[in-house]
Amino acid sequence: MYQELKERLLKNWDGKIEINEGKDFFEIITQSEILFTLMEFLKKEFGFNYLANLCGVDYGEKFTMVYHVCRIPENLKVCVKADIPRDNPEIDSLTCLWPAADFQEREVYDLMGIVFKGHPDLKRILLPEDFEGHPLRKDYKAV
Amino acid sequence: MIESDFITINVGPQHPSTHGGLHAETVLDGEHIVDVKVHLGYVHRSVEKIAESRTYTQFIPYNSRLDYLATHLPAMGYCQAVEKLLGVTVPERAEYIRVIMAELSRIASHMLFIGSLAIDIGATTGLIYCFRDRERIMDMFEMTSGQRLIASYMRIGGIAEDLPEEFYPAVKSFLDDLPYMLDEYNNLLTGNEILQARLKNTGILPADKAIAYGVSGPNLRASGIAYDIRKAEPYSIYERFDFDVPIGSKGDNWDRFLMRIREIEESAKIIRQALQDLPEGEIRAKVPRIIKPEKGAEVYHRIESSKGELGFYIVSDGSEKPYRLHVRAPSFINLGVLPLISRGGKLQDLIANIATLDPVLGEADR
Numbered sequence: 001m002y003q004e005l006k007e008r009l010l011k012n013w014d015g016k017i018e019i020n021e022g023k024d025f026f027e028i029i030t031q032s033e034i035l036f037t038l039m040e041f042l043k044k045e046f047g048f049n050y051l052a053n054l055c056g057v058d059y060g061e062k063f064t065m066v067y068h069v070c071r072i073p074e075n076l077k078v079c080v081k082a083d084i085p086r087d088n089p090e091i092d093s094l095t096c097l098w099p100a101a102d103f104q105e106r107e108v109y110d111l112m113g114i115v116f117k118g119h120p121d122l123k124r125i126l127l128p129e130d131f132e133g134h135p136l137r138k139d140y141k142a143v
Numbered sequence: 144m145i146e147s148d149f150i151t152i153n154v155g156p157q158h159p160s161t162h163g164g165l166h167a168e169t170v171l172d173g174e175h176i177v178d179v180k181v182h183l184g185y186v187h188r189s190v191e192k193i194a195e196s197r198t199y200t201q202f203i204p205y206n207s208r209l210d211y212l213a214t215h216l217p218a219m220g221y222c223q224a225v226e227k228l229l230g231v232t233v234p235e236r237a238e239y240i241r242v243i244m245a246e247l248s249r250i251a252s253h254m255l256f257i258g259s260l261a262i263d264i265g266a267t268t269g270l271i272y273c274f275r276d277r278e279r280i281m282d283m284f285e286m287t288s289g290q291r292l293i294a295s296y297m298r299i300g301g302i303a304e305d306l307p308e309e310f311y312p313a314v315k316s317f318l319d320d321l322p323y324m325l326d327e328y329n330n331l332l333t334g335n336e337i338l339q340a341r342l343k344n345t346g347i348l349p350a351d352k353a354i355a356y357g358v359s360g361p362n363l364r365a366s367g368i369a370y371d372i373r374k375a376e377p378y379s380i381y382e383r384f385d386f387d388v389p390i391g392s393k394g395d396n397w398d399r400f401l402m403r404i405r406e407i408e409e410s411a412k413i414i415r416q417a418l419q420d421l422p423e424g425e426i427r428a429k430v431p432r433i434i435k436p437e438k439g440a441e442v443y444h445r446i447e448s449s450k451g452e453l454g455f456y457i458v459s460d461g462s463e464k465p466y467r468l469h470v471r472a473p474s475f476i477n478l479g480v481l482p483l484i485s486r487g488g489k490l491q492d493l494i495a496n497i498a499t500l501d502p503v504l505g506e507a508d509r
Contacts, residue, residue: 024227025443049354053443053454055469066456068443068471072354073368075375079443100357103479111191126184126508135192136467142192 001076002026005046013038025068025079032065032082036092039067042078043097047071051098054105056112058138063089063114084114093119111136149177154493156185161497162259163504167481174489179482183475187508194468199225199434200299202465207293209470210506213252213449214284215244217470217506218297223378224444224455225299228436234425237301238380239417243314244287244296245379245446246410246417250321251280252449252501253361253403253410260400260498261332264341264491269332276324279317286310299434301427314418321411325404333404342396346484346496349394356480359473360451361402362500366394372447383420384413396492399499433463450474450501470509474502 006019009028016034020027030038042048053068067080084091093116094101105116106125113134116122124131133140152169155161164185170177190209194202206217219241226233233241254277261269281291286307288294296303332338348358353366363370371388373381389405391398438461445454451473460466477500485493 049351051357052359052445052452053456053469053471055456055467055471057458057467066443068454068456073370073375075370098357099355100476100479103476104357107475124184126187128184135189140192 001046005078008045009038009041012041023079025077027079027081029081032084032091035065035080035082036094036097039069039080039094039097042069042080046076048076048078049098051094051100051104052077054094054101054108056108056114056136058112058136060086060138062086063112065091065108065114067094089114090117091115092117093122095119110134113137147173152490154497156182162502164508165478165497165502165504167493167497169485169490169493171490174491176485176488176490176493179485179493181478181481183478183504184508186504190509191468191470194465196464198463199436199465202468203297203299204293204295206297207295208505209472209509210252210448210450210453210474210503211293212255212503213248214290214292214294215241215248215296216252216446216448217453218295219245219379220444220446220448220453221455222297222299223446224442224457225434225436227442227444228440228457228459229299229430229434231300231428231430233301233379233428235380235422236305236424237426237428239421240302240306240426241297242379242381242384242417243414243421244284244302246414247280247283247314249410249449250407251277253407254280256403256498256501257328257332257400260495261338263494263498264338266332266335266338269328272324272327272331276320279313283310283313283317286313298427300430301425305426311418314414318411318415321407325407328404333401339397341491341495342400342499344393344395344397345488345492346396346399346499347394348480348484352483353394353480356483357476358451358480359477360447360449361406362399362451362477362480364388365391365398365402367392372445372452376445378444378446381413384416386410386412396495396499399501403501435459435461435463437461445471448473450503450506451477453506470506472506472509474504474507475509478502478507 018029050070063084110124154167156164156166166182168180207214254273258270258273288296350366436459441458454471456469458467
């Protein structure tokens with residue numbers, strides 16, 4: 001299955017994505033512009049029906065969004081990563097593919113300040129609405 | 144036809160049936176629910192930020208405070224994630240003891256589920272029975288770790304202490320009595336006509352929606368999907384045990400309730416097998432005093448907690464502290480489905496829906 005997935009992915013996005021095998025999760029490193037179409041492809045063509053986890057990592061000059069997507073109950077799993085520039089932290093929302101992204105994207109927005117384009121209700125979820133700053137950013141100073 | 148306005152009622156955060164600090168802003172048309180908005184964060188402690196300023200070992204106790212109702216499960220998940228980062232193999236005896244503790248935690252959590260569900264829908268007596276029995280598990284945790292509720296018993300590479308002598312008779316008599324406890328719950332609750340009327344055909348969560356919303360654990364299985372990480376992707380030594388994954392058919396509150404009762408039985412099966420095969424030997428692997436995983440190493444490790452898929456995503460920068468630690472909390476994501484299953488139902492069903500989704504807010508808010 002993973003072999004077929006690899007071939008199809010490279011056929012569609014050769015040069016734009018990087019594939020790492022041999023890890024716990026089959027890893028796809030992609031660009032934020034094609035993230036949505038790639039995820040749509042994973043869902044519609046390969047039946048990845050379950051968005052297990054998503055989170056952001058602050059690497060200083062850039063953010064990386066990390067998605068763990070599975071097909072259940074067969075338990076096929078991929079990890080998709082996309083870099084976002086720090087000065088324009090935007091990426092497409094996946095809520096219309098998997099409603100599971102709703103709360104999780106709000107959490108990333110709240111704590112890391114990444115804007116999800118197309119999210120139906122992008123508001124802070126854990127912190128109060130008048131809170132300033134995004135605590136999980138590395139430059140956030142906790143008093 | 145009488146026309147009426149919608150009214151908004153705040154269920155929680157200060158309400159006994161909201162299991163901590165859950166706030167459900169509910170829009171009602173008469174008694175029927177038009178919409179529910181879930182507000183979270185009342186017990187947010189920024190655990191993920193704290194992790195970045197603690198060493199890998201120092202962070203262990205914070206895990207027990209996530210899901211404090213199943214204290215050993217998050218700690219086990221975290222320790223295993225770090226062990227995966229380091230490539231440490233845990234001694235056999237420690238693995239068995241971990242499984243025994245994890246399954247006892249699951250039973251404790253499910254007993255609390257049954258008890259709190261009972262009290263939420265008005266059967267106060269049910270709570271007393273479940274708490275009485277859960278207390279015996281708390282006693283066992285106290286014997287092994289000195290702590291009842293938030294035991295930090297897991298260590299990176301194994302466990303803190305070996306089992307004391309008095310643990311064995313305690314767990315044996317508990318397992319012997321467990322069928323009678325379940326009989327009592329069944330007589331008191333499962334066979335109760337009022338409970339059945341309240342739970343059957345309310346809060347229905349169809350299988351496809353459950354998957355799309357990322358629901359996991361017993362709540363997903365209640366909708367008929369046989370997905371249990373202990374089976375699908377066995378961690379620790381779960382592949383050695385013979386147990387079933389119970390599934391429901393409809394995904395209503397009743398299925399979610401039955402799932403817990405049946406999972407208690409399965410957990411007891413695992414504990415019996417683990418006690419029987421428990422080997423002698425070391426309880427902790429040799430792990431450096433200062434833990435520094437390789438620079439750039441990362442891991443996403445997930446376990447089947449009592450609430451669902453509990454994942455730890457850790458990125459290392461080669462220092463003694465995690466560069467980034469993210470907790471995929473099942474309670475948080477399961478709550479996303481509350482509006483969906485509540486719309487169209489009655490206000491009284493909302494209380495049952497919250498109870499059967501079984502969120503623990505320490506984990507949802509982190």
